[in-house]
Amino acid sequence: MSKMERSTSGLRTVLLDEIDSLRNGDTSEGRAHAVARLANATIATVRLEMDAHEFLARNLEDAPKNVAASIKPLALAA
Numbered sequence: 430m431s432k433m434e435r436s437t438s439g440l441r442t443v444l445l446d447e448i449d450s451l452r453n454g455d456t457s458e459g460r461a462h463a464v465a466r467l468a469n470a471t472i473a474t475v476r477l478e479m480d481a482h483e484f485l486a487r488n489l490e491d492a493p494k495n496v497a498a499s500i501k502p503l504a505l506a507a
Contacts, residue, residue: 444468
């Protein structure tokens with residue numbers, strides 16, 4: 430199994446490959462479900478970052494014009 434390209438295109442490719450594998454009987458329903466849940470969790474983290482960037486851009490008076498480029502990924506507590 431090759432490493433996934435870490436982009437929306439790479440994620441889409443993995444998901445579509447998993448659908449093909451499921452339809453061909455090469456993978457189990459449980460595995461396909463797990464892959465889908467991981468993809469949803471990945472997308473949720475991106476949505477969280479986008480929401481945080483938008484919030485900061487609207488609420489920080491001294492925020493730079495391009496807030497998204499100036500903010501690092503959020504650190505999540507475990």
